Amino acid sequence: MSFPDPIQVFRTEAAELLEQIEIGLLDLMHDLSNKDQIDAVFRSLHTLKGSGAMFGFEALAAFTHHCETVFDKVRKGEVAATVEIVSVVLESKDHMRLLVERPSDELEPVGAKILANLHRAVEAVKNGEPATPAAPKEAAWRVRFSLPRNAMANGTNPLGLLDELRDLGTATIKVDFPTLPSLDVLDPSDLHAAWTVDLVTAQPKSAIEDVFIFVMDDMELDIAPLRAATFTIQPEKPAVAAQPVAAERATLTENAPVPAAVPAPVQKDAAPAAADAKQNRAAESVRVPAERLDELMDRVGELVIAQSRLRQLAGHADIQMRAVSEDIERLSGELRDTMMVLRMVPVGTLFGRFRRLVHDLARETGKVIELVTEGETTEVDKTVIERLADPLVHLVRNSVDHGLETPEQRLASGKPQAGRVTLSARQASGEVIITIKDDGRGIDRDRVRAKAESSGLIAPNAVLSDQEVLQLIFQPGFSTAQAVTNLSGRGVGMDVVKKTIDALRGAIDVSTVPGEGSEISLRIPLTLAIIEGLLVRVGGGRYVIPLSAVEECLELSLEEDLRSRGRSFISLRDSLVPFIRLRDLFRTGTKPDPFQKVVVISTGAERVGLVVDQIIGDHQTVIKAMSKLHHDVATFSGATILGDGSVALILDVVHLVAAGQQQEAQMRIAG
Known part of the structure; x- marks a missing residue:
């Protein structure tokens, strides 16, 4: 049996913590007084620092400690949260990620520069002399805890926990030995002690829980408030086997009796039930590579x-x-x-990455940008999600750089100062449609056409439809930018988008309104592995049509086939639907069956009929990729193995619908 690499496990957990920190900081940017977000960021920083030190990432722990200290001051009210402080900590988060991936001394100068910026941001707040917050009210708590017997053998030092409790306020510590074996069977590495700590502190209960954050899942812990009583401050008596404590350290001793409302220590019989409950909680989710x-x-x-x-x-x-x-x-x-x-x-895991991107783009371009996400709960195959990340980055950057105007330009044209970029996702007939929309200046068709003609992509005065003109922006090397910047101008980003979407068997739709904005829709299959298909026969070959794209099936007699020669249309409920004879397209060289079938397929609002010889039935289709020799064959999106061992090709409905539209346009021109 192989065990996971603990360092890799830490890196995975650190990535989740860093993501939580980023989300918390971006939320805090919109409401700097949100105490819940401040506490959440602090706890994540605290956990990351402690975990890093535990697994030997000393540079990460030391760097994170400075950010944790700043947020500790923010949550205590000693320093007010500002946009600059949050921005520097956001930059610090990126440096923490580097320290997790490749801890080395070469990153130290970069870290020192970031910490200097953080120090300046904090000092700027202090020099502004913000109002001194009122001293928080102190409260009394009784903390009872015991650790697992093997805690010390696993590296947990209870004395460190006691010191952290002392740092929160004044405390009286009592130790108890509920089960102590005889000397002949006593194992020196086992822990048999339990502690009761009476603590007076201005910190909330969550701060006490944070002390035990790394051992909470394995221990027994009870934190209960103490009823108001008379207290006297006395020097603390050292706990059994505890390290020496400075004589001037004072702690709390309670003179009043313990109220009945305080829960009694957990009895030994309750331990199995608690362990079962923890085990059930842990079984709710399992991390799988x-x-x-x-x-x-x-x-x-x-x-x-x-x-x-x-x-x-x-x-x-x-x-x-x-x-x-x-x-x-x-x-x-x-x-x-x-x-x-x-x-x-859920596609929300992908959309969440763009909050930081938009934040950075706003700072870099000086534009005011509002990011709106819709349909985050829409679910997509994980492989599709991974491959969509880069295309969406290019599209969002393109919307910000080319689409959105500067605040001055927007106000002059009667628009709000803040430009809006909307990311949305929805499912429709077996595919997911991801849309990137902005309310900027729109795409200048004349400029796109002129650039394409000057680059030799199209012939001068070539007849192109509106969609064909807009699709030119995805050609390799195409760019309408006047100058090369950090964001755009080299003409490689949109080309990457087109290649990736084609590889996913998807399609791209572009629409734009001058002065109002643009919208780019990516239509992607929900999964790349197994689909429900309709198995058909054309000549001697068998093919699979994705069942999600099939609308209905009709019969086409030989007489109707002969009558439709030259126009390739069928009348379907008072509308004309173009159809493609797959027998002619695939050049089977066979005669048509007496009673052919028309399979009507659609992608969105567009429909086309496919004439086949026989409809065999539904088929669970395991998609196999085409070989590199056939990667440019647009008619097929893959292949599958049938029950008899033969191979059937999977039809690419997007390209077939496009072919049907082209056929319809040619018929109109000829007519």
Whole structure:
């Protein structure tokens, strides 16, 4: 049995903490007085510092300590939160990520510069002499805790916890030994002590809980308020086996009896129940490496293919064999659906990354930008999410640089000072549509066309539709920027978008209104692994049409086929739908069947009919990638293995609909 690398586990947890810190800082930027966000950022910094020190990331722990100290002052009211402080800590978060990925001395000068900026930001607040906050009211707490028997063997020092409690205020510490074995069986490395601490502090209960943040899951802890009583301050008596304490350190001793409302210490019999509860909480989620999900998806795909072969063989077997085949088909279908759900992640995990990007772009360009996200709960295959990150970065940067105007330009044109970029996602007929929309100046079609002609991308005076003109922005090397900047001008970003979306078997729609803004929609399949398909025959070959794109099936007789020669349209409920004869497109060289079928497919509002010889039925399609020799064949998006071992090609409905539209346009011109 292999065990996970503890350093890699720490890096994974650190990445989550850094993401929480970034989200908290960006939220705090909109409301600098939000105490909950300040506390949340502080706790995340505190956890990251402690975990880093535990796993040997000393540089990370030392650097994070400075940011934690600043936020500790902010939450105590000693320093007011400002945009500059939050911005520097946001920059510090990026440096922490580097220290997690590659801890080395070469990063020390960069860290020192960031800390100097942080110190200046704090001093600027102090020099402004903000109003001194009122001293928080002190409260009395009784803290009872005991650690697991193997705590010291695992590196936990209870004396450090006691010191942290003393730092919060004045305390009286009492030690107890509820179970102490005889000397002949006593293990010196075992811990048998429990502690009761009476603490008076101005800090909230959450600050006391933070002391035990690294050991809370394995220990027994009870924190209860003490009723108001008379207290006297006395020098603390050192606890048994405790380190020496300075004589001047004073702690609290309570003269009044302990109120009945204070919970009694947890009895030994309650420990198993508490352990079971913790175990149940831990079992609610399990961290699984992504590559294991990919391997499991491959196995499920092979199972689906094997089940398809079994169903074909069982068709010629007895009733019992067919019954077993049906059971396996049902189970494999349920396993497939469960596996697909495991691979799906909300698109909000992708959208969350762009809050920081927009924040940085606003500071870099001097523009006021508002980011709006919609449909964050829409779920997409994790592989699709990973591959969409870079294209969306290019599109958002392009919207900010080319689309949004400066605050002065927007006010002059009667718009709000803040430009808006909207990221939205929704599902529609087996695909997810991700839209990037801005309310900027829009795309200048004449300028795009002139640039394309001067670059030789199109011939002068070439007849292009509006969508074809807008699609020119995705050509390699195309850019309308007047100068090269850090954001754009080299003509490589939009080309990357086009290549990535094509590789995902998706499509891009562009719309724009001059002076009002632009909208770019990415239509992506929900998954890249297994789909429900409609198996059809054209000539001697079999093909799969994604079932999510199929609207309906019609019969096309030989007489109707002959009558439609030259116009390729069918009348469908008072509307004309263009259709493509796949037999002609694939050049099968065979005669059509007497009764052909028309499969009407759609992508959004556009529809086209596909003429096939036979509709075989539905098919669970395991998508296999095409070879590199066929990567430029736009008609097919992949292949699948049928039950008899033969290969069927999967039709790319987006390109087929585009071909149908082109055919319709040519017919109109000819007419």
